[in-house]
Amino acid sequence: MRPGVYIHIPFCENKCPYCSFLVFEKNKISKFENIKIKYARALKTHLKLWKDKLNINQVRTIYFGWGTPLTLGEENLIDITQYVLEIFDPDQIEEISIELNPSPHQKVLKFIKKFNQYFKNIFRIRYSIGIQSLQPEVLKLAWRDYNFISVSTFLRELRNLKQQNNVINLDFIAFGIPRSSNKKDLSKFRHPTYIKFFTDLANSSFVDSFSLYFLELFAWSLWYKYLKQNKLDIKDEDSWEEFNYLKQIITQAGYSRYEVSNFSTSGKESIHNLIYWNLEPYIALWVWWAWFLPQQNGTWIRWENIKNIYEYINIISNDSEEAFSKATKQEVVSHQDLLFEEFFLRLRTKWGIKDIRKYTPILQSSRESKIKELATQDLINYAPPALKLTDKGMDLSNEVITLLTS
Ligand SMILES: C[S@@+](CC[C@H](N)C(=O)[O-])C[C@H]1O[C@@H](n2cnc3c(N)ncnc32)[C@H](O)[C@@H]1O
Numbered sequence: 001m002r003p004g005v006y007i008h009i010p011f012c013e014n015k016c017p018y019c020s021f022l023v024f025e026k027n028k029i030s031k032f033e034n035i036k037i038k039y040a041r042a043l044k045t046h047l048k049l050w051k052d053k054l055n056i057n058q059v060r061t062i063y064f065g066w067g068t069p070l071t072l073g074e075e076n077l078i079d080i081t082q083y084v085l086e087i088f089d090p091d092q093i094e095e096i097s098i099e100l101n102p103s104p105h106q107k108v109l110k111f112i113k114k115f116n117q118y119f120k121n122i123f124r125i126r127y128s129i130g131i132q133s134l135q136p137e138v139l140k141l142a143w144r145d146y147n148f149i150s151v152s153t154f155l156r157e158l159r160n161l162k163q164q165n166n167v168i169n170l171d172f173i174a175f176g177i178p179r180s181s182n183k184k185d186l187s188k189f190r191h192p193t194y195i196k197f198f199t200d201l202a203n204s205s206f207v208d209s210f211s212l213y214f215l216e217l218f219a220w221s222l223w224y225k226y227l228k229q230n231k232l233d234i235k236d237e238d239s240w241e242e243f244n245y246l247k248q249i250i251t252q253a254g255y256s257r258y259e260v261s262n263f264s265t266s267g268k269e270s271i272h273n274l275i276y277w278n279l280e281p282y283i284a285l286w287v288w289w290a291w292f293l294p295q296q297n298g299t300w301i302r303w304e305n306i307k308n309i310y311e312y313i314n315i316i317s318n319d320s321e322e323a324f325s326k327a328t329k330q331e332v333v334s335h336q337d338l339l340f341e342e343f344f345l346r347l348r349t350k351w352g353i354k355d356i357r358k359y360t361p362i363l364q365s366s367r368e369s370k371i372k373e374l375a376t377q378d379l380i381n382y383a384p385p386a387l388k389l390t391d392k393g394m395d396l397s398n399e400v401i402t403l404l405t406s
C-alpha cells in the first residue's frame with residue numbers, strides 16, 4: 001500500500017468571515033509558540049504510529065492543508081517534510097502540496113524559495129495559493145489582508161522563483177459580490193483591470209491549474225449569520241454568474257475541468273486530490289473527518305481522529321500503540337456507503353463512472369428513465385455502461401447525483 005498523507009494545519013492568522021473550516025486563530029491561542037512546537041511533534045509521532053500500525057513503507061503524496069500551513073512556521077514544515085522523506089522512500093513520493101495565502105508576500109516567497117531548495121529532487125512540489133478574488137471591495141469585505149497590487153507583485157515574483165518541478169495552482173471563489181449596488185449591468189462583478197489580469201494569468205504558461213469554487217456559506221460562518229440578519233446581500237444567482245464568467249476564461253485558455261471545481265493543463269492535476277476522488281488509500285494527521293483504507297479481506301475501514309486538538313497533542317505525545325488507538329478510532333464502512341462515496345466522488349470528475357451497473361444497489365430503480373431525461377437536458381453523457389457529467393451537469397452535480405440516488 002502506498003497511501004497519500006494529509007497533514008492538517010488548523011491555524012490561521014485570522015478567521016475569514018466566509019470560512020467554514022475548523023481553524024484556530026493564532027492570536028486567540030494562549031502560548032501559541034508552545035502549541036506550535038507540540039503540535040508539529042505530535043504530527044511526526046502520529047505519522048510514525050501509522051507507519052508501524054499498518055506497516056507502511058512508502059507514501060505517494062504529502063499534502064499540507066486546511067488552514068494556513070505556514071502559520072506552523074517554515075522550519076516546522078520543512079522539518080516534518082524531511083521526517084516523511086526520512087522514514088519513507090523519497091523516490092516513491094509523487095507530489096508534495098502546500099496551501100498558501102498570498103500574504104505577507106515576502107514571507108511566503110522566502111518560504112517557497114527555501115522549500116524549493118530543500119526538496120529540489122522531489123518529483124513535484126505543488127503550491128496552491130488562495131488568491132480568492134482580485135476585486136478590492138471583495139478582499140476588504142472578506143478581511144483578506146492584501147490587495148490587487150500586492151497580489152500582482154507576488155505573482156510576478158513567484159513566476160521568477162518557479163522551478164521545473166513546481167506546479168502552481170491558484171484558488172478563486174465566485175463570491176458574487178457586486179462592485180456597486182447601483183450597477184445593474186453585467187460588468188457589476190468585474191472590474192476590467194482585474195478581468196484583464198485574470199485572463200492574462202490564465203493565458204500565461206505560469207499557472208498550471210485553477211481551483212474555482214462557488215461560495216458556500218455554512219451555518220457556523222460569520223457571513224451566514226450576516227445573511228440571515230440581512231446585513232449581507234449575496235445571491236446564489238450572482239455567484240453563479242461570476243463562476244460561469246471566470247470558468248469560461250479558464251476553459252477558453254485551454255484548462256480542462258477535471259473535477260467540478262478544478263481545472264488543469266494536461267498532466268498537472270493534483271495527484272493527492274485524485275487519490276480522494278478515486279477512493280484510493282490515504283491517511284491523515286489530525287483531522288476529525290473520515291478517511292478510508294482498504295483491508296486485505298476486501299472490506300474498508302474508516303478512521304477518525306479524536307476531535308479535540310489539545311487532547312490529540314497530549315495523547316499522541318505518548319508514542320505508543322495504545323496512544324494511537326486512543327487518538328484514532330476505526331469503523332468498518334458498509335458496502336452501501338462505500339458505493340455511494342465512490343459514485344459521488346467519481347461522477348464529479350471528468351472521467352466519470354466506467355460501469356454504472358456496479359452501483360445498482362444505490363441507484364434509483366427508475367434510473368434508466370432518469371438518465372434519459374438528464375441526457376436530454378444535456379446534464380449527462382451516457383454511453384452504456386459509462387456515465388459522465390457534462391459541463392452543465394458538473395455545475396449541477398449535487399442535484400444530478402441526488403436525482404440518481406435518492
Ligand atoms: C482549505 S482552504 C485553505 C486555503 C487558505 N487558507 C486560504 O484561505 O487562502 C482551501 C480553499 O477553500 C476555498 N474556500 C474557503 N472557504 C470557502 C467557502 N466558504 N466557499 C467556497 N470556497 C471556500 C478557498 O478558495 C480556499 O483557498
Ligand code: SF4
Pocket residue numbers: 011012013014015016019020021023066067068101130
Ligand atoms: S479561508 Fe483560509 S485563511 Fe481564511 S480562515 Fe479559512 S482557512 Fe484560514
